[in-house]
Amino acid sequence: MTLPVLISFALFTIGLIGVLIKRNTLIFFLSIELMLNSANLLFVTFARQWDNSVGLVWVFFVLVVAAVEAAVGLAILIHLFRKKQVVDIDQYSNLRG
C-alpha cells in the first residue's frame, strides 16, 4: 500500500518544482492542478486502506474546487493577458501589491 503514497509524494514534488521553476503562467497552473491530483490520490489510497467512503467524498469536493479554481484562475489570467500581452509570470510581479 505504500506504493500509491510514494507516487502521490512524487507527483506533489513535481508539481511544487513546476510552481517554483516554470515562468509560463499556464504551466504554473497545470503544476497546481498536479498537486491537487496528488492529494486526491492520497485520499483514495487511505479511503481504500480504512475501507471508508469518506475519503472519496473529499475527493469529490477537491474535484469541485479544482474546477472552480481553473475557471476563475484562467479568467483572471485572460484579463491580465489583455492588459500586458505576456504570459511570463515575472511580468506580473506587481500583483504582489
Add this chain to the structure above:
Amino acid sequence: MLAEAVLGSFAVLSALGIILVKKPVYAGLSFLLTLLMLSGLYLQLSAGFIAAMQILVYAGAILVIFMFVIILFQDAHAQIEKFKAGTSRVLVGVSALLFVLSIGFIAQQMVLPQKSEAVSDTFGTVQSLGSALFTDYFFPFEAVTPLFLVAIVGAVYLGKRE
C-alpha cells in the same frame, strides 16, 4: 501490485513531462496522460466512480479550458525567453531538494498499516458515495452550489471586455 507500479511510473514520467517539455500544448497533453494513469490507479484501488469522475471533470472539462487558453495565448509563449528571469534557479533547486529530503525523512518515520485485502462490496460505489453526500455531507454538498454560482459570475465578469 504490478499494475499499480506500471500505472504509477507512467503517471510520474508524464508528470515530469509537464515541467520538462518546451511547448505548453505538449505539457497539456502530458497532463492528460497523467490524469488517465491516475484514473487507472483509482480503478486499481477499487474506486470506480472516482475514476469516471476524474476523466469527466479533469480530462473533459478542466483540461479543455486549459487547452483553449493555451491556444489563445499562442503568440505570447515564445516571448518568455526574452525576459530575464527574476529568481535564481540555483536557490529554487536547493529549496526543492530540501523539500524532497524532508518528505523522505517524514516518509521514513511514517508507519503505514498493512493493506486490508478484503474491502467491502459497497466501497467506492455510487450508492455509498451518494448516501454519504446526502446524509453526513449534505451541507458541504449544497454549499458547493453557491460556490459554483459565484465562480461562474466571477469568471464571466472577469472575462468580458471593458
